[in-house]
Amino acid sequence: MAPLGLRARWTVVTVAAIVLFGAAAAFGIAAFSDYQRQQAKPSGMLTAEAGSAGIAAVAGSEADVARIVFRNTALGADYGFVAAVPLTDPRGARVVTDVSCDRVYATNEYEMCLRVNRGVVTTFSADLLDGNGALVKSWPLPGMPSRTRISADSTLVSFSAFITGESYSTIGFAIATQIAEVNGPDSGTLEDFALTVGGKPVTAADRNIWGVTFTSDANVFYATAASGGRTWLVRGDRAARTLVAVRDGVECPSISPDGTRIAYKKVVSTSPTTTWTVAVLDLATNEEVVIPEPNSVDDQVEWLNDSTVIYGLLRADDSGASDVWSAPSDGSSAPTLLIEHAWSPAVIR
Incomplete structure (x- = not known):
C-alpha cells in the first residue's frame, strides 16, 4: 500500500x-x-420541615427551643446549608434552613455566617444574620473563612480569615481577626493590639491572632496568638487594646458556660503533618486535662454544657465528610458520635 x-x-x-x-x-x-x-438528590438524613428560613427554625417554629446549630455536610441538595437539631435529641430529625455558610456560629438572636462567594471573581464575607436569615451587617474578609463567635449576650461578634495559605498546618500562613459590636464600632484587627509574652512585648511581623472566645465581661476575651513558631493562650482587653499570654501551646480556645475552664486544641505531632488533640484547662488551678481523642481535631471546640465539649471531626476515609463528636470535659471516657454529617457546631441553650 x-x-x-x-x-x-x-x-x-x-x-x-x-x-x-x-x-x-x-x-x-x-x-x-x-x-x-x-x-x-436528597441527602439521606432525616429532616423536618423548617418553621422559618433562619436559625429560629428547629423542630417546629419555637425560637426558644434549646438546639445545636451546625453546617450540614450530608451530600445532596442541602449540603453546606445551616441546619439545627434539638439539644434533647441531637441524632433526631434536623431542620435545614435556606442559609448557606462555610463556617457558622449562632445565638438565639443572631447568626454569624462566614462565606466564600464564588463567581467570576471569588470574594469572602462575614455576614451577621438575624433569626430569620436576614442580613444585619456584613464585613469583607481577606481570604478563606476560619473561625467565628458571638458573645453569649449577642452584643459582640468576632471573625477570622486567612490572608495567605489555606490552613493552620501551612507554613507561614497569615490570618486576620476582628471583634465588632453588633450595635457599635469595630475594634479593628487584633494584630493591632499590644501583645505581651512573659512580660516582654512581641512586635514581630509574623504575629497572628485568631480563635476568639468571649467571657461574661464584655471587655475581656481569650484568643490564640502566634509568632516565631510558638502559640499562646492570650487574655485580651478591648479597652486597653492588649493581649497578655497566659499559657503556651494553645490554639482556638473556647470558654465554658460557667467561665471556669477553657477548652482548646494543642499540637501533639508535626510529622508528617500537624496533628492536634483537645485539652481543657482549669483557670483556677491551671491544671490541664487531655481528652482521649485518637484523631486529629482541627476545629474550635464548643461546649454542650458545663461538663461536655463538642467539636467537628473530618472523616479519615471520606474526603470532605465530617461529623460532630462529644466528650466529657474531664477526660473520663472516649469521645462519642453526636451528629452525623455536621460541622461548625453552636449550642443555643
Whole structure:
C-alpha cells in the first residue's frame, strides 16, 4: 500500500482529534450531569420541615427551643446549608434552613455566617444574620473563612480569615481577626493590639491572632496568638487594646458556660503533618486535662454544657465528610458520635 500523502495524514490527525475531543466533551458532560444529580438528590438524613428560613427554625417554629446549630455536610441538595437539631435529641430529625455558610456560629438572636462567594471573581464575607436569615451587617474578609463567635449576650461578634495559605498546618500562613459590636464600632484587627509574652512585648511581623472566645465581661476575651513558631493562650482587653499570654501551646480556645475552664486544641505531632488533640484547662488551678481523642481535631471546640465539649471531626476515609463528636470535659471516657454529617457546631441553650 502506498504511503499516505501529507494532506491525507493531516486529515487522519484532524479526524482523530475531533473524535477525541468529542469523547472528552461527552465524558465532561456526563460527569457534570452526575455531579448535578448527586447535588440535587436528597441527602439521606432525616429532616423536618423548617418553621422559618433562619436559625429560629428547629423542630417546629419555637425560637426558644434549646438546639445545636451546625453546617450540614450530608451530600445532596442541602449540603453546606445551616441546619439545627434539638439539644434533647441531637441524632433526631434536623431542620435545614435556606442559609448557606462555610463556617457558622449562632445565638438565639443572631447568626454569624462566614462565606466564600464564588463567581467570576471569588470574594469572602462575614455576614451577621438575624433569626430569620436576614442580613444585619456584613464585613469583607481577606481570604478563606476560619473561625467565628458571638458573645453569649449577642452584643459582640468576632471573625477570622486567612490572608495567605489555606490552613493552620501551612507554613507561614497569615490570618486576620476582628471583634465588632453588633450595635457599635469595630475594634479593628487584633494584630493591632499590644501583645505581651512573659512580660516582654512581641512586635514581630509574623504575629497572628485568631480563635476568639468571649467571657461574661464584655471587655475581656481569650484568643490564640502566634509568632516565631510558638502559640499562646492570650487574655485580651478591648479597652486597653492588649493581649497578655497566659499559657503556651494553645490554639482556638473556647470558654465554658460557667467561665471556669477553657477548652482548646494543642499540637501533639508535626510529622508528617500537624496533628492536634483537645485539652481543657482549669483557670483556677491551671491544671490541664487531655481528652482521649485518637484523631486529629482541627476545629474550635464548643461546649454542650458545663461538663461536655463538642467539636467537628473530618472523616479519615471520606474526603470532605465530617461529623460532630462529644466528650466529657474531664477526660473520663472516649469521645462519642453526636451528629452525623455536621460541622461548625453552636449550642443555643
